[in-house]
Amino acid sequence: MDPDDGDAGEPATTGASDPDTRAARFRAAAIRAGQRARELDRSPGLQRAVKRVRDALPGDAHFGDPLSLGGARHTEAAGRAIVGLTGDRPGVTRELGLGGVQVWQSVLERFGRGGGEHELVLVFTDLVEFSRWSLAAGDDAVLRVLREVGDTWEPPMTERAGTVVKRLGDGLMVAFADPAAALAAVVEARxxxxxxxxxxxxxxxRAGLHSGHPRRVGGDYLGVxxxxxxxLGDAGGPGEILVSGDLLRRLDATTVSARRKRRVRLKGVADDLEVYAVEPL
Incomplete structure (x- = not known):
């Protein structure tokens, strides 16, 4: 046979082995897979199913809203990252990611690293007559005072295992696990x-102390x-430490003197709350 008469020496097709063709097919398959993944992520039925699972998981089923992501712990940082990557749109990926962080946060709380349902001692401190003084002092002097005050009264709190929840201008909110440590920290700070x-x-x-079971939401605590x-922190006089009856009963009576404050009326607090001014013995 004359080799010029036919094309028996040429491949029947080159498409299957052509690198450009294989790459194009791979890209097409990847696009189809991505489209399918997005369809599944946005599936209302699948979203409802995942949300029901999240509701049944331990921890805060609403984890992921702005209130729950306001803290500085790694769980809140992880939650903010998930929300940032998924945007505001609902989706299965978002729910699964937040659900995983929700469970991890609940585990930390269970073992005492997140607060949760554990009983805590809450401390509020405040500078007496600070607002009146600051009006005449000016902003520069106010900032210098607040820095000096922070350097002075925060160490006694953290040295006794207190957690500074937030700084309130001329005040602090601190959480403790131990009532005696909380009172000792306040006395030393004063x-x-x-x-x-x-x-x-x-x-x-002045300072106020009370024990209870606040709900931790993000980096803050909420509740009665x-x-x-x-x-209690707002009601004290200069140098005064006020505690609730609940907290007083958790202190060693041989270590403190307590005087009942019968004329104190606290807005938004139970009428039968017992209030005491305490001092260490």
Missing amino acids: RRLGELRVEGWTPRM AVNTAGR
């Missing part, structure tokens, strides 16, 4: 603050116990 003189002014502190401790 002592150190009494030695401080900044901008010609000596800061004076928080409100009660805050009201």
Whole structure:
């Protein structure tokens, strides 16, 4: 046979082995897979099923909203990352990711690293007459005082295993596991603050302590116990430490003296709340 008469020496097809063709087919398959994944992620039925699973999981089933992501712990940081990657759109991937962090957060809480349903001692401290003084002092002096105050009264809290939940301008909110440690921290903070003189002014502190089972949401605590401790902190006089009857009963009676405050009325707090001014013996 004359080799010029036919094409028997040429391959029947080159498409199957052509690298460009294989690459194009791979890209097409990847696009189809991505489209299918997005369809599944946005499937209303599958989303409802995953949401029912999340509701049944331990921990906060609403984890992922702005309130629950406001803290600085790694669980809240992970949650913010998931929300940032998935955007505001609902989806199965988002629910699965947040569900995993939700369970991990609940495990930390169970073993005492997240608060949760554990009983805590909540402490609120405040500077007496600070607002009035700051009006005449000016912003620069106010900032210097607040920095000095923070350096003075925060260490006694953290040295006794207290967690500074938030700074409130001229005040602090701190959480403790141990009532005796909480009171000792407040007493030491008051002592150190009494030695401080900044901008010609000596800061004076008052504090309120209450025990309860606040709900941790993000980096904050919410609930009746928080409100009660805050009201006690606001009600004290210069240098005064007010505690609830519940907290007083958890302290060693041989270590403190307590005086019942019968004329204290705290807005938004149970009428039968017992309030005491305490001092260490």
